[in-house]
Amino acid sequence: MDRPERITKRGVRIEGSVTSISWIPSEAISSLGTRLPFEMGIAHYDEAPPDEVADLEALRDADRFRFANQLKGWIDVEDGQIVGHGCSGGGMIGATTLRLGARSATFQAVALGDLRPEPVASGTEVTFVQTAGGRTGVPAPRRVRRPPFVQFAAPLAWTTLALTLRSDGATSERLTGASPFPRHWLYGSDGRLLAKSGVIDFSSWYRRAFGKHSPWGERDSPALSTEVESALERQLSVQLMHGSAGPKIRAYKRGTTIVAEGEAGGALFLVLDGVVRIEVGGKRLAEYGPGSVHGERAALEGGLRTATISAVTDCKLAIAAPDQIDREALVELSSGHRREEEA
Numbered sequence: 207m208d209r210p211e212r213i214t215k216r217g218v219r220i221e222g223s224v225t226s227i228s229w230i231p232s233e234a235i236s237s238l239g240t241r242l243p244f245e246m247g248i249a250h251y252d253e254a255p256p257d258e259v260a261d262l263e264a265l266r267d268a269d270r271f272r273f274a275n276q277l278k279g280w281i282d283v284e285d286g287q288i289v290g291h292g293c294s295g296g297g298m299i300g301a302t303t304l305r306l307g308a309r310s311a312t313f314q315a316v317a318l319g320d321l322r323p324e325p326v327a328s329g330t331e332v333t334f335v336q337t338a339g340g341r342t343g344v345p346a347p348r349r350v351r352r353p354p355f356v357q358f359a360a361p362l363a364w365t366t367l368a369l370t371l372r373s374d375g376a377t378s379e380r381l382t383g384a385s386p387f388p389r390h391w392l393y394g395s396d397g398r399l400l401a402k403s404g405v406i407d408f409s410s411w412y413r414r415a416f417g418k419h420s421p422w423g424e425r426d427s428p429a430l431s432t433e434v435e436s437a438l439e440r441q442l443s444v445q446l447m448h449g450s451a452g453p454k455i456r457a458y459k460r461g462t463t464i465v466a467e468g469e470a471g472g473a474l475f476l477v478l479d480g481v482v483r484i485e486v487g488g489k490r491l492a493e494y495g496p497g498s499v500h501g502e503r504a505a506l507e508g509g510l511r512t513a514t515i516s517a518v519t520d521c522k523l524a525i526a527a528p529d530q531i532d533r534e535a536l537v538e539l540s541s542g543h544r545r546e547e548e549a
Contacts, residue, residue, distance in 0.1 A: 217283050217284035218283045218284075219282050220373075220375055221371075221395075222371050223276065223379075224276075224392065225277075226274060226367055226381060226384075226393070227255045227262075228272050228363060229252040229255055232447075252271065252272070255399075257440075266298055269300060272299075272300055272315070272342070273298065273317075273363060274299075275295075275338035275365045276298070277295045277336040277369050278293060279371055281371045287329045288331070293334040296338055297320055297338025299315045299317045315341060317339075318340045318362070321336065322335065339362060341360045341362055361411055361416060362422070364384065365381060365429070366382045366384065366426055367379070367380070381401060383426035383427055384403055385415055385420075386407035386411040386415070386427060387410075389406055390429070401434060402431060403429055403430065404479075404481045404496065405430055430519070432481055432495025432496070433495070434497075435495075435496075435498045440497060442499050445530070445531065453526040454526075455523070455524055456523055457521070458520070460518065463516050464515040469511050471511055473526065473527065474501045474527070474530070475515065476499050476524040477495060477499075478522045480517060481493050481494065481519045482495075482518060482521060483515070483516050483518050485513060485516070486512070499539060500515055500543070506537065
């Protein structure tokens with residue numbers, strides 16, 4: 207995608223940015239013991255971030271995310287060659303507020319130093335990388351191997367972003383690494399939602415996101431990101447999850463066939479967590495992540511599944527009856543799910 211350019215003393219300056227916002231959706235935690243403080247109103251889930259971010263500080267002040275990471279970069283180009291470059295930005299971390307009746311306590315999260323290795327540069331492109339995050343607000347007990355065998359510490363949360371600027375004006379933004387929890391959304395230079403982390407693993411994060419199991423220790427965690435679902439799917443997901451007839455929530459193990467092409471069925475599937483693959487006639491067509499809605503074509507086209515849906519990762523899906531969605535909305539959704547006609 208082309209980005210705005212401006213003339214400087216050193217030729218043309220091309221700028222870009224990439225931003226991640228990390229938040230806790232209501233489906234992020236499945237364990238009853240861990241979920242209990244959220245269900246009792248002591249802790250809180252987060253409202254989904256907006257589709258477009260114009261003022262990151264305003265979102266932080268409104269307690270709309272747990273932490274954010276923003277990387278900005280620029281290059282100066284003369285005669286098609288990069289003659290200068292630089293970057294700025296950093297992490298932005300919030301606080302965690304716990305409430306019990308009329309009382310509340312706020313625990314400030316602790317930011318760790320941003321990690322920004324030397325950019326990888328050539329005559330025609332530069333890639334900037336930045337890791338930001340820190341220790342979440344509320345210390346929690348975890349078992350350790352040495353006495354006293356229990357340690358009170360808050361796990362670490364982070365994202366690692368990569369921004370590539372090219373001399374022809376094109377840019378690319380990527381989420382290259384992230385903590386397994388919470389959910390991470392990625393925004394491009396235009397401030398619009400670009401991608402999402404596909405999987406949340408609270409259990410692994412809660413037990414292991416300390417010390418060497420982080421970019422400030424020995425390793426980052428690779429991030430599996432997926433394309434953004436359509437605006438219609440976001441609207442339908444809210445309707446399904448907050449309607450009067452709540453959906454059933456079901457977990458599927460990696461490699462499981464959720465529905466098979468040709469079998470009878472009419473239920474709709476909303477991906478809450480994980481990545482699913484769509485296949486028609488044995489041919490892989492696409493993979494989808496959280497927020498995507500599937501199964502509408504069987505409801506519209508005679509009650510037979512037109513594709514096989516399988517779990518690429520461990521998945522959590524909400525299952526609902528098709529009559530919970532207006533038929534016109536199902537028709538519109540179906541028009542965007544005919545990938546076999548594009549192949």
